[in-house]
Amino acid sequence: MEKANQSSEAPPTTAFLPKEQQHAHEDDETFKERFVQLNKLAEIGQLTAGIMHEIQNPLNFINNFSKLSVDLVHEMKEIFDKKQDTPLTEEEEDLLFLLDKLVGINVKISENGGRITRIIQSMLAQTRTENQSAKFEPVDLNQLLEEFTKLAYQGVRGEDKAFNVSFVFQFDPSVGKVKLAATEISRVVLNLVNNACYALNEKRKREGAEFAPQISVSSTRLAQTVQVKIKDNGNGIPDSIKEKVFSPFFTTKPVGKGSGLGLALSRDIITIMHKGQLEVVSEEGKFTEFTIQIPLDLS
Numbered sequence: 001m002e003k004a005n006q007s008s009e010a011p012p013t014t015a016f017l018p019k020e021q022q023h024a025h026e027d028d029e030t031f032k033e034r035f036v037q038l039n040k041l042a043e044i045g046q047l048t049a050g051i052m053h054e055i056q057n058p059l060n061f062i063n064n065f066s067k068l069s070v071d072l073v074h075e076m077k078e079i080f081d082k083k084q085d086t087p088l089t090e091e092e093e094d095l096l097f098l099l100d101k102l103v104g105i106n107v108k109i110s111e112n113g114g115r116i117t118r119i120i121q122s123m124l125a126q127t128r129t130e131n132q133s134a135k136f137e138p139v140d141l142n143q144l145l146e147e148f149t150k151l152a153y154q155g156v157r158g159e160d161k162a163f164n165v166s167f168v169f170q171f172d173p174s175v176g177k178v179k180l181a182a183t184e185i186s187r188v189v190l191n192l193v194n195n196a197c198y199a200l201n202e203k204r205k206r207e208g209a210e211f212a213p214q215i216s217v218s219s220t221r222l223a224q225t226v227q228v229k230i231k232d233n234g235n236g237i238p239d240s241i242k243e244k245v246f247s248p249f250f251t252t253k254p255v256g257k258g259s260g261l262g263l264a265l266s267r268d269i270i271t272i273m274h275k276g277q278l279e280v281v282s283e284e285g286k287f288t289e290f291t292i293q294i295p296l297d298l299s
Contacts, residue, residue, distance in 0.1 A: 055120060063113040066106045073099050073106070119151060134181035134273055141178045141185075141226065142171040142219055148186045149217050149230075152193035156201065163201045168216035175221045180294060184269045188278075191262040192230045192290050193217075199234030199288065224296055225276070231289035237282035245280065270294070 077099055080092065088096070146169055157163050193215065200213035213233070220227045237245060246267045270278040274294050282288040 055116075059113060059116055059120070063110060063117065066109040066113060069106045070103055070110070073103050115147060119147060134184055136179055136181050138177035138179050139182045139185075141175050141180070141228075142173075144182060144186055145169075145171070145189060145217050145219060145228065148189040149193050149215070152190045153197055153215075156194065156197040160201060163197070163204065163213075165197065165200055165213040165215055168214065170216065170218040172218075172220045175219045175226055178226050178294065178296065180274060181269075184273060185294075188266040188269050188292070189230070191266050195262065196230065196232035196234060196288065199236075200232055203234050221296075225293045226296060228292040228294075229289060230292075231287060233287050236284040236286050236288050237280070238284050242280070242282065246278075 077096065080088070080096060149167065149169075153165060153167075196215050200215070204211050204213055216229070216231045218229045220229075246263050267278050270276045270292055276295060277291075277293040279291045280288065281291070
């Protein structure tokens with residue numbers, strides 16, 4: 001009786017292929033991994049958009065009622081203003097003091113509610129996939145830099161509670177409002193700070209408690225441009241790969257930690273969309289500093 005044929009073929013291997021075919025196979029596998037990762041990122045983007053929309057509704061109530069509370073307090077104080085000719089009792093003076101405190105608290109609620117609203121609107125804009133031209137408008141650049149630097153850090157810390165970093169903000173007040181595409185610039189800031197946090201966290205894991213992670217963010221208004229610097233004291237970039245960091249799909253992070261598109265997209269946003277410059281200076285084991293130059297006149 002004949003035995004059933006059984007396959008004895010070994011798993012596919014590239015060991016005996018010519019080097020060119022080996023490289024092509026490796027590139028193909030890398031592309032497949034990146035494709036799977038980008039699909040996951042797209043799914044996360046859709047989920048994030050849904051969450052942001054859900055947050056926006058209760059946030060609107062918070063913002064509106066904090067403003068309403070301030071208006072009501074002012075109306076209460078007007079009642080006391082009508083009694084200018086009558087000395088206030090001790091209880092009434094205490095009440096006025098508490099009303100002033102209440103106004104201050106609600107102003108803080110309103111300010112932070114506005115901050116959350118700006119972040120949500122920017123994040124929602126980044127999840128949209130329709131082909132729309134970027135909207136250029138005057139933006140408080142210093143405020144954007146601080147908010148999205150902290151947002152990127154909180155995102156990293158959400159995955160690793162042991163990670164902490166100190167910030168050094170040096171903002172030139174004369175920068176004021178700059179005409180730019182806020183959604184796209186915030187995307188650049190998120191990417192650069194995310195990369196900085198990753199490098200800092202890896203160095204912390206290696207060096208332990210003696211290492212003090214730090215990120216410095218500065219802005220300077222120059223004659224024809226505004227300059228932004230984002231610097232970290234992390235692992236730095238080896239000389240051997242500095243020329244590749246802006247190449248699409250190039251990343252030193254493990255699969256699942258980075259798509260290799262962030263710096264390439266950031267460069268295009270700065271150089272093509274904003275007609276500026278994005279440069280990097282780094283010393284391996286010591287620091288990495290990205291410098292952004294954006295023209296003040298984008299006409």
